[in-house]
Amino acid sequence: MSPHVLARRPARKSPRRGGRARARRLIPLGVALAVAGFGMVSCGGDSEPSAAGAATARSAAASSGATGSGAVAGTAPGPSPAVRTVVTGLAAPWDVAFLPSGEALISERDSGRILRLPAGAGRATEVTTLPGVVHRGESGLLGLAVSPSFATDRFVYAYYTSATDNRIVRFRLAGDRAEPPTPVLTGLADAAVHNGGRIRFGPDGLLYAGVGDAGVRSRAQDRTSLNGKILRMRPDGGVPPGNPFPGSLVYSLGHRNVQGLAWDSAGRLWASEFGQDRLDEINLIVAGGNYGWPGVEGSGDTDGGRLRNPLVTWSTAEASPSGITIRGDVLYVAALRGQRLWELDLAGAAVRGRPRALFTGELGRLRAAVAAPDGSVWLLTNNTDGRGTPKQGDDRIIALR
Secondary structure, eight states, rough: TTTOOOOOOOOSOOOOOOOSOOOOOOOOOHHHEEEEEEHHHHHHEOOOOOOOOOEOOOOOOOOSSSSOOOEESSOOEEOOOEEEEEOOSSSEEEEEEEOOTTOEEEEEEOEEEEEEEEESHHHHHHHEOOOOOOOOOOOOEEEEEOOOOOOOOOEEEEEEEEOOOEEEEEEEEEEEOOOOEEEEEEEOOSSSSOOOOOEETTTTTTTEEEEOTTTTGGGGOOOTTOSSSEEEHHHHHHHTTOOOTTOEEEEEOOSSSSSEEETTTTOOOOEEOOOSSSSEEEEOOOOTOOTTTOOOOSSSOTTTBOOOOSSSEEETTHHHHHHHEEEEEEEEEETTTEEEEEEEEETTTTTEEEEEESSSSTTTTEEEEEEEEOOOOEEEEOOTSSSEEEEOSSSSSSOOO
16 A cells, blocks of 8 residues: 555544735845734744655546546745735734725634734734634634625624634624624534634635534534535525535535635635644545545545545645635645645646645744735744744734735
8 A cells, every 4th residue: 555545544543633014025035034023913733743755746637536647756846936024913813814905804813803904004903803702722713704795795704613612603894893793604513623714705606614523533424514524605604506415514525624725717626634644635625525534534445436535645744734725727735734835736627746845944834825816825824823933023924926
């Protein structure tokens, strides 16, 4: 059996893992970090045993559950792109969502705060602290999404942990005032680990959510549970037509801890997933697809085509992939434990060539990669999340062209 294939998990229990000034001149990374401010919000699976391993890119047709035949081991060195520091002094930021005005909303996991950063320049200010957010371990205020109809409905969506569950709420943002939130979806099992938490509106105008197994592996294969799944719902939380399982929000199953969701130019959904202790994954998501957890970690026996293999796997030391975004034909993957940004070239429903590692060890833990309205990609560091080593000015958002 290939060292990158795990047909069934070993019986032993392994450690749990997750998950400015107005000038726009681009500057080298080292200079950007040296001049960044400190201590205020201003412009300007994560367990740690070390392991070596190669990133493996695998191509597969969208209509097939089989892994492509041509695996390319190793990583290509990436160039050092020009960057600028957008904001410093954040406390464990988890997600960014952009308003139609170009302003950015930023969630802070532990505090439950949502900050607003003016477009172009300015200072981040608090919009609201969501009531009832409970932080322990990896839980707290996680994903944000802005309604595609924000110009008329003014809705902002948030995924967070309460005292009893993980839930999705929405609230109206009226000027500088946030109205009290109302529930969209409640009752998702929560835990100190594996909460998922990324929410995104798809090209179809529906809301998608990556929901972790909350530490109970069997939930991922239980279609009566919403945990260990990617969910697809109407903006009000209802079941939309066309979901693969009638009457259910479940869009795909067999997931351990999905924290990244992004669509390519053809409307295909890609997701990142934390492995247990061997292999992290990038998956091409299809309606009704079963991605194998907990029976399979990484690539394995597709069980006669019932299970779908990932297109890319990494050792857990190289990745712990959280937020992802797609710009053009490039998929960007923020790595926490791996402390780098991965670039993958997409070729339709396949990944072409070798993944490229950028900023390895330079920025620390990366929680999210988000496409900004100006065409840049924003990277959120997570060095103040309790598992990182904060540098001066952390946590920060870095933009790359």
